[in-house]
Amino acid sequence: MPADGIPEGEDMTVHPMWLPDDLADREGAGLRGRSIAITGEGDLFETVRRDAAALGLRLVDVAGADGADVVVEPADAADALGPESFALTRGTDRTVVRYGGASGALYGWFQLLREAVQAQPHRGLGTTRHEPAHELRMLDHWDNVAVHPVMGQVERGYAGGSIFYDDGRLRDDLTRVERYARLLASIGINRVAINNVNVHAREARLLTDDLPGVARLAGVFRGWGIRTHLSVSFAAPLTLGGLGTSDPLDEAVQEWWAETADRVYATIPDFGGFVVKADSEGQPGPFAYGRSHAEGANMLARALAPRGGMVHWRAFVYNHRQDWRDRSTDRARAAYDHFAPLDGHFDDNVVVQVKYGPLDFQAREPVSPVIPAMRATRVALELQVTQEYTGHQLHAVYLAPQWREILDFRPFGDDGPRLAEIVRGGIVAVSNVGDDEFWTGHPLAQANLYAYGRLAWDPSLDPAAILDEWIALTFGMDERVRDGIHSILDESWRTYESYTAPLGVGFMVSPQGHYGPAVDGYEYSPWGTYHFADRDGIGVDRTVATGTGYAGQYPSPWRESYESLETVPDELLLFFHHVPYTHRLHSGSTVVQHIYDTHFAGVEAVEKLPAVWAALEGRMDAALHARVSDRLAEQRRSAVEWRDQINTYFWRKSGIPDERGRTIY
Numbered sequence: 001m002p003a004d005g006i007p008e009g010e011d012m013t014v015h016p017m018w019l020p021d022d023l024a025d026r027e028g029a030g031l032r033g034r035s036i037a038i039t040g041e042g043d044l045f046e047t048v049r050r051d052a053a054a055l056g057l058r059l060v061d062v063a064g065a066d067g068a069d070v071v072v073e074p075a076d077a078a079d080a081l082g083p084e085s086f087a088l089t090r091g092t093d094r095t096v097v098r099y100g101g102a103s104g105a106l107y108g109w110f111q112l113l114r115e116a117v118q119a120q121p122h123r124g125l126g127t128t129r130h131e132p133a134h135e136l137r138m139l140d141h142w143d144n145v146a147v148h149p150v151m152g153q154v155e156r157g158y159a160g161g162s163i164f165y166d167d168g169r170l171r172d173d174l175t176r177v178e179r180y181a182r183l184l185a186s187i188g189i190n191r192v193a194i195n196n197v198n199v200h201a202r203e204a205r206l207l208t209d210d211l212p213g214v215a216r217l218a219g220v221f222r223g224w225g226i227r228t229h230l231s232v233s234f235a236a237p238l239t240l241g242g243l244g245t246s247d248p249l250d251e252a253v254q255e256w257w258a259e260t261a262d263r264v265y266a267t268i269p270d271f272g273g274f275v276v277k278a279d280s281e282g283q284p285g286p287f288a289y290g291r292s293h294a295e296g297a298n299m300l301a302r303a304l305a306p307r308g309g310m311v312h313w314r315a316f317v318y319n320h321r322q323d324w325r326d327r328s329t330d331r332a333r334a335a336y337d338h339f340a341p342l343d344g345h346f347d348d349n350v351v352v353q354v355k356y357g358p359l360d361f362q363a364r365e366p367v368s369p370v371i372p373a374m375r376a377t378r379v380a381l382e383l384q385v386t387q388e389y390t391g392h393q394l395h396a397v398y399l400a401p402q403w404r405e406i407l408d409f410r411p412f413g414d415d416g417p418r419l420a421e422i423v424r425g426g427i428v429a430v431s432n433v434g435d436d437e438f439w440t441g442h443p444l445a446q447a448n449l450y451a452y453g454r455l456a457w458d459p460s461l462d463p464a465a466i467l468d469e470w471i472a473l474t475f476g477m478d479e480r481v482r483d484g485i486h487s488i489l490d491e492s493w494r495t496y497e498s499y500t501a502p503l504g505v506g507f508m509v510s511p512q513g514h515y516g517p518a519v520d521g522y523e524y525s526p527w528g529t530y531h532f533a534d535r536d537g538i539g540v541d542r543t544v545a546t547g548t549g550y551a552g553q554y555p556s557p558w559r560e561s562y563e564s565l566e567t568v569p570d571e572l573l574l575f576f577h578h579v580p581y582t583h584r585l586h587s588g589s590t591v592v593q594h595i596y597d598t599h600f601a602g603v604e605a606v607e608k609l610p611a612v613w614a615a616l617e618g619r620m621d622a623a624l625h626a627r628v629s630d631r632l633a634e635q636r637r638s639a640v641e642w643r644d645q646i647n648t649y650f651w652r653k654s655g656i657p658d659e660r661g662r663t664i665y
C-alpha cells in the first residue's frame with residue numbers, strides 16, 4: 001500500500017465523467033431520499049437497485065409500491081416494448097418506468113436520471129417511449145495486453161494506458177472497469193470488444209490460455225447488460241492450435257474453431273463473439289488460401305452460431321503495399337471491390353463492419369458506398385471515437401455533428417432511406433478512453449463518448465441537445481458553463497477541418513503518429529493516401545470518365561453528383577477530382593484562395609477559445625479546468641503549425657499569392 005493509504009489500484013482521483021456521485025442531490029433533480037420500488041428479479045434489477053441506493057434513493061418494497069415516488073415495473077404485453085425498451089411516465093408526484101425486459105429497466109433508470117438532472121420543465125408531464133434504433137451498440141477497444149513496441153498499450157489511444165491491461169497482464173483491480181461499465185450502460189452500449197483488431201501474439205492467447213481473465217472482465221460488463229467480444233487472429237489454428245493451416249475449408253480448422261468456441265462458452269456463457277480484421281494491414285486472412293471473405297467469416301460464424309455468438313468481420317481490406325507510381329490502384333475502391341460481390345453470401349450471424357468512409361476515419365470523407373451496396377447483408381457502421389485523425393484528444397473536436405451527417409446521409413437520394421435506417425448490423429466505434437484521470441485525456445472528449453452512445457441508441461438526436469445533456473450531467477445547470485462549452489464545441493469539427501487537409505483530400509498528417517501536418521508525409525508511401533498536388537493543381541480523379549472509377553460505386557444520384565464538377569459538394573471536391581488551383585468552388589472562391597481563407601479562419605476561431613474557457617474558471621473542478629486550458633494552448637500551437645505549413649506549401653507550389661496579402665512563409 002502506498003503512503004497515502006489508498007489501496008493500490010484504487011485511484012480515488014478518477015473523474016466520474018457524466019455520473020458524479022451527487023447527481024441525485026442536484027438542484028431540481030430532487031431525487032435524494034425519494035422512495036423507489038423496483039419490480040423484477042435478476043442481476044440487472046439488482047444493479048438498478050444498488051445504483052439507486054448508492055445515489056441516495058430509498059428502496060421500498062414492491063408491496064408498498066403504490067406509495068413510492070419512483071416505480072420501475074414491467075410493461076403490459078399491449079405496450080409491445082422490446083427487451084431493451086421502456087416507457088417513462090412523469091406524473092405530478094410520481095415517475096413510472098415501464099420496461100419490456102431487464103435491460104429496459106436499466107436504460108429507463110438512466111433516462112430518468114438524465115431528465116431529472118436536466119430539470120427539464122419543457123418536457124412536462126406525460127409518457128415517452130424509448131426504443132433503441134439499433135440492437136447492436138458496440139465499442140471496440142484497440143487495447144493491447146502487452147505494450148506494443150510501436151503502438152503502445154492502446155493502439156491510437158490518446159488517454160494513457162489501458163483500463164483493462166497493464167504491461168502484459170489483466171489488471172487485478174477492476175474497480176475502474178466497473179465504473180466504466182456503468183457509464184457505458186448509462187448511454188445504452190451493450191457490446192464491448194476488449195482487445196485490438198491487430199491481434200499480436202500475446203493478445204491472441206486471450207482466446208485460449210487467458211480465458212479466465214476474459215471471464216473476469218465479462219463478469220463485470222455482464223452486470224451492466226454488456227456482452228463481451230474478442231478480436232481474434234484468423235491464423236489462430238496455426239499459431240495457437242498447432243495445425244499446419246488456417247484454411248477455412250479445412251475440416252481440422254473448422255473443428256479447431258468449434259472446439260475453441262465451445263471452451264469460450266463453457267467459461268463465458270453469454271460471450272458476444274469474434275471481431276476479425278483479416279487480410280488487412282498485414283493481418284492474416286482467407287486470401288492466403290484462395291478463399292473469399294464470406295468463406296472465412298462463415299466458417300467462424302458456424303463455430304459460434306450454436307451458442308448465439310456472432311462475427312464482426314471488418315471490411316477494411318485494401319492493398320497497403322501499393323506503389324505510389326501506380327495511378328490505377330485506388331485504395332478508396334478496395335472495400336467495395338472486395339465485399340459488394342459477396343452481398344447475400346454471409347451467414348445471419350455475420351456482421352460486416354464498414355468504416356464510415358472509404359479511406360480511414362478522416363475529418364471529411366464521403367460515406368462508404370459499401371453500405372448501400374450490401375442490402376442483403378447485416379452491415380454495421382464503424383465510427384471512431386478515439387481522435388486518431390481529429391486531433392488526438394489534444395484538440396477540442398466534438399464529433400457528434402459529423403456522425404449525425406453520416407447517419408443522415410441518404411445513399412439513394414432524397415426519397416430514399418437514411419444510412420441509419422439501412423445499417424442492420426448496428427453501430428460500432430473505436431473507444432477513446434484510457435487510464436488517464438479524465439478517462440479521455442481531453443476532458444471535453446468525454447462528450448464524444450457520451451454522444452456516441454446516445455446516437456447509437458437514437459440517431460435522430462440533435463448533437464446540440466446531446467451536448468446539453470452531457471453538460472448538465474457533468475457540470476450541473478450553470479448557464480455560463482453551458483454556453484461556454486457550446487461555443488467551444490458546436491463548430492469544433494468544422495473548425496478542425498478548416499485548418500487541416502482541405503476539401504476532402506484527407507491525410508497530410510505526420511505518418512509516424514497521425515498528429516500534426518506533413519503535407520507530403522504520405523505522398524510517396526505505399527499506403528494509397530495521396531493528394532497529387534503539383535504546380536498546377538491538386539486532388540484525386542476518382543471519376544468514371546477519366547479517373548479511378550470510384551464515383552461509379554455509388555447508386556444514383558450520388559454517382560452522377562460526385563462525377564461532375566458542376567454538382568460535387570465543395571467539401572468533397574478534392575476527394576473526387578483533380579483540379580487547377582484556380583478552379584472556382586460553388587462558394588465562389590478559387591481552390592487556392594479557399595485553402596488560404598479557411599486556414600486563416602480556422603486559426604482565428606481556435607485563438608478565441610482560451611478566453612472563453614478562462615472565463616469559466618472557478619465554476620468547475622480546478623484540475624479539469626487546468627487540463628482543458630493546457631490542451632487549448634496546444635491546439636492553438638498545432639493549428640498555427642497546420643495553417644502555416646499548408647498555406648506555405650500551396651503558395652510555393654502554385655505561386656499564387658493570397659488575395660488579402662496575409663503572411664505566408
Ligand code: GCU
Nearest residue numbers: 155156197198277316360388
Ligand atoms: C488505421 C489505424 C490503425 C488501425 C486501422 C484499422 O489504419 O491507423 O492503427 O489498425 O486503422 O482500423 O484496422
